[in-house]
Amino acid sequence: xxxxxxxxxxxxxxxxxxxxxxxxxxxxxxxxxxxxxxxxxxxxxxxxxxxxxxxxxxxxxxxxxxxxxxxxxxxxxxxxxxxxxxxxxxxxxxxxxxxxxxxxxxxxxxxxxxxxxxxxxxxxxxxxxxxxxxxxxxxxxxxxxxxxxxxxxxxxxxxxxxxxxxxxxxxxxxxxxxxxxxxxxxxxxxxxxxxxxxxxxxxxxxxxxxxxxxxxxxxxxxxxxxxxxxxxxxxxxxxxxxxxxxxxxxxxxxxxxxxxxxxxxxxxxxxxxxxxxxxxxxxxxxxxxxxxxxxxxxxxxxxxxxxxxxxxxxxxxxxxxxxxxxxxxxxxxxxxxxxxxxxxxxxxxxxxxxxxxxxxxxxxxxxxxxxxxxxxxxxxxxxxxxxxxxxxxxxxxxxxxxxxxxxxxxxxxxxxxxxxxxxxxxxxxxxxxxxxxxxxxxxxxxxxxxxxxxxxxxxxxxxxxxxxxxxxxxxxxxxxxxxxxxxxxxxxxxxxxxxxxxxxxxxxxxxxxxxxxxxxxxxxxxxxxxxxxxxxxxxxxxxxxxxxx
Numbered sequence: 169x170x171x172x173x174x175x176x177x178x179x180x181x182x183x184x185x186x187x188x189x190x191x192x193x194x195x196x197x198x199x200x201x202x203x204x205x206x207x208x209x210x211x212x213x214x215x216x217x218x219x220x221x222x223x224x225x226x227x228x229x230x231x232x233x234x235x236x237x238x239x240x241x242x243x244x245x246x247x248x249x250x251x252x253x254x255x256x257x258x259x260x261x262x263x264x265x266x267x268x269x270x271x272x273x274x275x276x277x278x279x280x281x282x283x284x285x286x287x288x289x290x291x292x293x294x295x296x297x298x299x300x301x302x303x304x305x306x307x308x309x310x311x312x313x314x315x316x317x318x319x320x321x322x323x324x325x326x327x328x329x330x331x332x333x334x335x336x337x338x339x340x341x342x343x344x345x346x347x348x349x350x351x352x353x354x355x356x357x358x359x360x361x362x363x364x365x366x367x368x369x370x371x372x373x374x375x376x377x378x379x380x381x382x383x384x385x386x387x388x389x390x391x392x393x394x395x396x397x398x399x400x401x402x403x404x405x406x407x408x409x410x411x412x413x414x415x416x417x418x419x420x421x422x423x424x425x426x427x428x429x430x431x432x433x434x435x436x437x438x439x440x441x442x443x444x445x446x447x448x449x450x451x452x453x454x455x456x457x458x459x460x461x462x463x464x465x466x467x468x469x470x471x472x473x474x475x476x477x478x479x480x481x482x483x484x485x486x487x488x489x490x491x492x493x494x495x496x497x498x499x500x501x502x503x504x505x506x507x508x509x510x511x512x513x514x515x516x517x518x519x520x521x522x523x524x525x526x527x528x529x530x531x532x533x534x535x536x537x538x539x540x541x542x543x544x545x546x547x548x549x550x551x552x553x554x555x556x557x558x559x560x561x562x563x564x565x566x567x568x569x570x571x572x573x574x575x576x577x578x579x580x581x582x583x584x585x586x587x588x589x590x591x592x593x594x595x596x597x598x599x600x601x602x603x604x605x606x607x608x609x610x611x612x613x614x615x616x617x618x619x620x621x622x623x624x625x626x627x628x629x630x631x632x633x634x635x636x637x638x639x640x641x642x643x644x645x646x647x648x649x650x651x652x653x654x655x656x657x658x659x660x661x662x663x664x665x666x667x668x669x670x671x672x673x674x675x676x677x678x679x680x681x682x683x684x685x686x687x688x689x690x691x692x693x694x695x696x697x698x699x700x701x702x703x704x705x706x707x708x709x710x711x712x713x714x715x716x717x
Contacts, residue, residue, distance in 0.1 A: 185422050186422075189418045189419070189421040192420060193414045196416075206291070207290065207405050211286070211304075213285045213286075213396065214395075215240060247262075249307060252307045253304045270292050270293045274289050274290075287399075301398075302398050305393060306395065324379070331375040334371045337371075338369055341361055438642075438643050444647065453669055455668040457479060468519075469518060471483050472574065483523045486523075501632075502665075503615045505626045505638060506640065507620060508619050511644070512670040513616060514546060515670075516668055518547065529612060530577050531613075532610040532612075532614070538594070538625065539586065566581070569584070600632055620657060621652060630657060630662045631661070631662060636663075636664045638650070639668045642673070650667075
């Protein structure tokens with residue numbers, strides 16, 4: 169399949185692509201609009217890690233810093249921290265109650281290669297989102313401080329107890345020294361108390377220094393967490409993104425529609441284009457007839473009722489192509505058939521007869537469908553007598569059973585009464601004699617016959633005439649049926665002249681007005697059909713036509 173075929177396929181199924189796109193967009197728009205808007209607030213936290221015990225930074229400290237950031241990021245979004253934050257904001261039920269009320273979600277992400285952590289909070293309440301993002305680091309800082317202070321609690325308590333005892337002993341010794349009179353008798357005791365006081369003072373000072381050192385060490389080994397960028401209440405929701413989601417859904421819907429179209433085309437084995445006809449049968453497409461819708465039978469005779477219409481132009485192209493397809497042997501007799509019923513063979517042969525008659529040729533049209541005749545309805549002629557009576561009446565000239573029509577130079581022989589043995593009658597010597605008689609009465613004799621796959625009538629008659637024309641309903645006839653029809657004819661030594669693609673429609677064949685005229689113009693130019701080319705630029709009003717039979 170070349171690029172042009174892909175383009176035609178897309179144009180053919182454009183309605184499906186557009187429908188899927190609009191349907192997906194509409195559903196997404198409706199669903200998205202009904203979703204609760206979610207707002208997002210972000211706060212930035214700086215982690216001031218405790219100094220290294222070595223007093224200098226090395227690679228281990230860098231790795232530790234990164235691990236601390238990741239650890240704190242994980243702890244910030246743990247449920248104990250979230251519960252404390254929720255309780256601080258007035259939700260006694262904790263984070264579960266807050267999430268149920270305002271659809272709150274928290275995510276914490278370390279900023280790569282920094283000591284920063286971003287706290288992102290999403291909620292249906294924009295104010296609450298900002299408050300949670302701001303209070304969460306504060307709650308975590310307090311909890312972290314308490315956790316780290318617990319490491320020194322026992323040592324601090326022991327030092328504080330010893331310091332209190334030393335202070336008490338120092339005060340007791342000083343008081344005893346102060347109350348003891350300074351006399352020669354008390355000198356030795358005073359000297360002892362003085363030495364004891366000095367010793368208690370030294371012990372007190374040492375304990376005080378140890379306690380201060382402990383506090384300094386505690387401060388130096390405790391990480392400090394600072395809220396550097398407070399979160400601000402968001403002005404607009406981050407989701408749902410109605411426009412983006414709708415456009416994305418429309419694109420996806422269009423792709424789905426395109427996929428469905430390609431799948432349908434892949435599974436569709438009907439004949440739609442001249443290229444398809446050539447690939448299946450090797451036959452040329454002699455005409456492309458557009459599908460014109462209507463009701464009354466006489467409107468199907470576009471070659472007579474609307475000679476300037478596109479349908480009439482297509483039949484003129486078919487007439488010219490038939491003439492040049494039989495250059496070696498003049499085409500005096502022609503059978504028109506199809507693979508299956510209702511493909512438009514009767515309409516095709518009737519209009520072909522009309523355009524041939526319009527070119528000043530004597531034309532006889534014979535309805536040889538002795539099972540389901542339709543030409544008399546199409547041309548509004550009586551069907552009391554016709555082919556069946558002419559075959560039985562050997563004493564009369566078949567010309568007696570020809571009826572004139574409104575089209576000059578065109579005479580018609582209807583079927584007459586339907587016989588019980590159509591195949592035997594068409595295979596009789598009388599039928600062969602009648603064909604020769606009719607050839608002498610006209611320049612060309614056209615036969616409308618039943619579908620070739622339905623009965624043997626067509627094969628019998630086709631072996632007695634100069635050429636066979638197959639009518640194919642574009643987009644309806646299956647390729648397998650067309651192939652079987654051609655093979656059946658070829659098995660009897662009958663080589664069809666070509667195919668008429670009938671009832672071409674934009675939806676089923678992918679053909680458009682310009683494509684139709686492209687084929688008509690090209691074929692008309694190649695075959696020298698001046699009558700067709702002279703009308704090529706006209707745009708007459710076309711009657712609505714329904715092709716049957």
